[in-house]
Amino acid sequence: MQKKISKIPFKGTAEQEQKLKEVIDKYCDDQSRLMMVMQEAQDIYGYLPFEVQLMIADGMNVPLEKVYGIATFYSQFSLSPKGDxxxxxxxxxxxxxxxxxxxxxxxxxxxxxxxxxxxxxxxxxxxxxxxxxxxxxxxxxxxxxxxxxxxxxxxxxxxxxxxxxxx
Amino acid sequence: MEMINCKINGIAVSVPKGATILEAAREAGVDIPTLCYLKEINEIGACRICVVEATGARGLVTACVYPVTEGMEVKTNTPKVQNARKINLELILSTHEKKCLSCVRSQDCELQTLCRDYGVEDSGKYDGFKPQYELDLSAPHLVRDNNKCILCRRCVAACEKQYVHVIGANDRGIDTHIGTPFEKQLDDVPCVSCGQCTVVCPTGALREKDNTDEVWEAIADPSKHVVVQTAPSIRATLGECFGMPIGTNVEGKMVAALRRLGFDKVFDTDFGADLTIVEEATEFIDRVKNGGVLPMITSCSPGWVKFAEYYYPELLEHLSSCKSPQQMVGAVIKTYYAQKNNIDPNDIVVVSIMPCTAKKFEVGRDDQSAAGVPDVDIALTTRELGRMIMRAGIDFVNLPDEQFDNPLSDDTGAAVIFGSTGGVMEAALRTANDLLTGKDNKDVEYKEVRGTAGLKEAVYNIAGIEVKVAVASGIENANYIMSRIKDGTADWHFIEIMCCPGGCVNGGGQPLQPASVRNFVDLTSLRAKALYEQDKAMKIRKSHKSPAIKKVYEEFFEKYGSHKAHEILHTSYVGRKKYR
Known part of the structure; x- marks a missing residue:
């Protein structure tokens, strides 16, 4: 099955964004760390919505499609948030x-x-x-x-x- | 260089170390079929159509990526090899929508050709689960039909090479498909509309949006005055649609064919190219003299303009405000020509034949309606024109040569070379040199900006002014130029940028050539050569010397860069949101 893309509005906090920025800053010089950044981003947000993938793509200087391709290939990544x-x-x-x-x-x-x-x-x-x-x-x-x-x-x-x- | 000796089907060859079996076989005059392989950009050995037997290898190996070793003996046509290829084709067909009768690629589909060659009789042998995909019709320039996709990834490689990378492989296993981030519609992602993906697609999965029916209808409507214009590069490529050798200049036959299709007037976009040059050179001189924004960048290529609008919205004032030649011709037809011939612009249909899919996007842009109606109504690719001529039963190859109609004709050598990377720069330099020195300079060839290299630089002394120029083709190189301007390290004054690598002769709307040709023939150079030869043979090689240009300024625009010229021939740009 294709991964379902959640329609639930993104509710990221400034605190989460700050955390993700720190991760990206740490790895942005090495594009081979892309998956590691995606894993940490999923730890921070619980899933990888559009807004988060775009931050990763821009921060790591890779095309968004590359991030999305990886996110849909590996089952460990989720495009849907976890419920309460x-x-x-x-x-x-x-x-x-x-x-x-x-x-x-x-x-x-x-x-x-x-x-x-x-x-x-x-x-x-x-x-x-x-x-x-x-x-x-x-x-x-x-x-x-x-x-x-x-x-x-x-x-x-x-x-x-x-x-x-x-x- | 270290050489490797090997045998292909018993034929001894010696090739440089690192050469693949495919390359060695070519050296031996043996053709190995490929499907996913595109030289230098998609060497992934995924489709396994090129499998061969090789000594020292376990099982069959993919010739496109497997290097030859000393003493290797390769067999490319054994029953084992042929059977494996046939099974691979049958497996590819198991998820392929086989609507071949109604497919635009019927008879030039690389998959169809291979299936015929390998005697695939039962095309439903492995019928099973077939994913169904909706057609993506959102973009004005192309149709994405994943039901016909064979996942060769040639389009992905082309898009990545273009530095655009808005399509890629999403999901996995049987669900793997070529898509955009978050499965957005193509119109909602930063696709620059270059169409390079359509040129490399081996099947009908990616194709230009066909607008030929609208043209047939317009021609059949007696209340419409239907005018056609053809871009500089079309004369160098259209012949390929009819099996003529690559690089044949078919200008005369093309005009004859268009007249036989029923167009009321056949004009040359070269007129617009000349017009672009005098306006652009005037704008450039004005920027230099009056401290305007430099470097100034050409704006003929709608794919490039769209890229700048997505990625460098803060630098748009570097772009020349000139409309592209296509739009200039449309604007002149619906103002000057309409007034002169007393025709209501609403009754004129301007059709353009372009090497380009992005032109389909450009005709719908804002601020491109000089007469209150769109400057150009329908933009067709070279391929669509080829199909119209075929459908009309015109024997293209045996047509007589005919001339373009007045008044929008009298093209110059400067306009003809617009179709190749460096051509616009050279044409602009010819005119700028004359305008600045006030002389009719004899030396018109600026060879430093010629050639198919993606990035060229030169310095010219024009009337005592040192002019540093750069010429870029392909978005990757365009991005390099823009990043230099952004970080303040660019010292060029004038830059030509074309979206497609090699310029319009290699545009996304040009005739298709199978990978077997693309991989080993330098299409861009052969096609460009036809244009430079025509330029050389022409009496008038400078845009401002064109009688048609002189006349339109005398009768209508008054002078270069006049208020009227600005209203009709210039446009504006907008920053665009990348993802919607």
Whole structure:
């Protein structure tokens, strides 16, 4: 699948920009450090939106298309921000055979977003992650630091509602 | 130089160390097919059409990037090689939209040719998942159709070479596609419209936007007075569309063909080139004498102008305010010519035949409507004209030679060489020298600014004034010039910049030549040679000596750089946002 480009408006802070500038200043003389700068930028912002990629391109003196090409090639880079509540559905073997796919599908339908995307209100994001080592609880998902195990698709609605109503 | 001895299909050759199998094979007179390979700019060995058997190598190797070694024996045509090439073609076809019957590249598609040569019978052998892409029709000059793209990356290399780099490979695996940053429309990224990508695309994935239907309609409309103009370089390239040798000057046949297509008048953009020169030389002298902004840079090339507007908006006052020759001719037709012949400018359709895709963008620019209507209505590329002539059933090669119509004719040698890098500079120097010295100088050749080098510099003494000039072609060199002006280290007075490497003869709208020709023939030099030969043979070689130019100033503009000339022949520029 092509990487989805988030339509959520960029909400970068001056503090984040300052941090990114420091990273760029450190590496701007060496274009081979481009990926390193992109990794650090993703650490700062959580994802690599247009505004951030443009800052990197200008700062490293490389074309924006080069940055974008790299950002869409490697799965570690994301073009979508993480929501306030980041849902990871485990797709390890045990979870998968126990129906993690259906769990994921239900969440995806409910929120109207696909893998590695974020809802427009910025509240939820979902990822299909690799085995988190809690196979005994399969199928498992995490929402931020909370773990939910032995799930059925019907559990999804109640769990999501709990977070949707949180401030 | 250390030489390597090897054998290609049993033929012994000796080539310099580092030479590839492809180069060695050429030395032996053996042609190896290629698809993704473009000499010096795209040597990536990705398509694997050029695979061969070579001793000492494991499996088949890609001839375009694999260097020959001492004693190597290469076989380029074994059943194993042929089978591998055929399978590679079938795999490429598995995601290719095979609408060949309606494709503009039918019969000059490099993929189609290879499939025919290798007997690919079942073009759907590996049919499977086919990504579907929407056509990008946003830009005025070209169509991007990823459904026909074979991911050879020749366009990416050309765009990168042009220093524009707005297209590249996005995503990965089966989703890999050529796209812009954040999948924006081409019109929303800083594409300079040069069309170099269309010239190198082996298939129909990148092509100019075809405006020929509008022209056919205008010609068929009895209420319209349809006038055509042809750029200086077209006469040196149009013949290629009809299989004539590269560098054949077909001016007379071209005029005859245009008349047979039904245009009411056939004018020469050379007239606009001469007009540009007298106006530009006047502007330059004025800047020198009155402390204007220097260096002054030519503004004939719309791709270059667009680049400056994107990347150096703070330096736009360095650009000459002169419109390009295309626009000047349009403006003169819709003012002077319209008045003289008592035709309403609204009823005139000006069609231009250009070596350039950016001209399609230029016709829609602001401040290019001297008579209140666009100076030029439709800009066609050389390729589109070639297709019109073919469709009309005109036997181009056997046409008689005909002359351009008056009054916009009487071209000069100065105008003809506009089509090559250095030509505008040389033409301007011829006129500036005469204007400043008040003499009819006999020496008209400024050879230092000739040749296909991307960057040329020279110093001339004109009427006691030392004039430092620079000539750049290709955006990479243009960017170098601009960065020097920006950091204050430029001491030139007058600079010519052309967007396409080598100037208009190598423009993005010129006839296509397959990579097998482009890689080994210096197209730019051959085409430019035709122009310089014509210049040499001409009686009048200076723009201001053209009778047509003299007449238009006597009857209409009064004098060079007059108020009226400024209103009609000059324009303005705007800073542009790179990404929208």
């Amino acid at each position: 509540y980041d849902i990871s559905v485990c797709m390890g073997t045990a979870c998968y055979v126990k129906g993690a796919g259906e769990i994921f599908e239900r969440i995806s339908q409910k929120l109207g977003i696909g893998a590695d995307e974020c809802t427009e209100d910025g509240k939820f994001s979902i990822t299909a992650c690799r085995c988190i080592g809690a196979c005994g609880l399969a199928p498992v998902m995490t929402i931020n630091d909370d773990v939910y195990g032995r799930l059925t698709p019907d559990d999804v609605d109640d769990i999501l509602a709990k977070y949707a109503n949180k401030a």
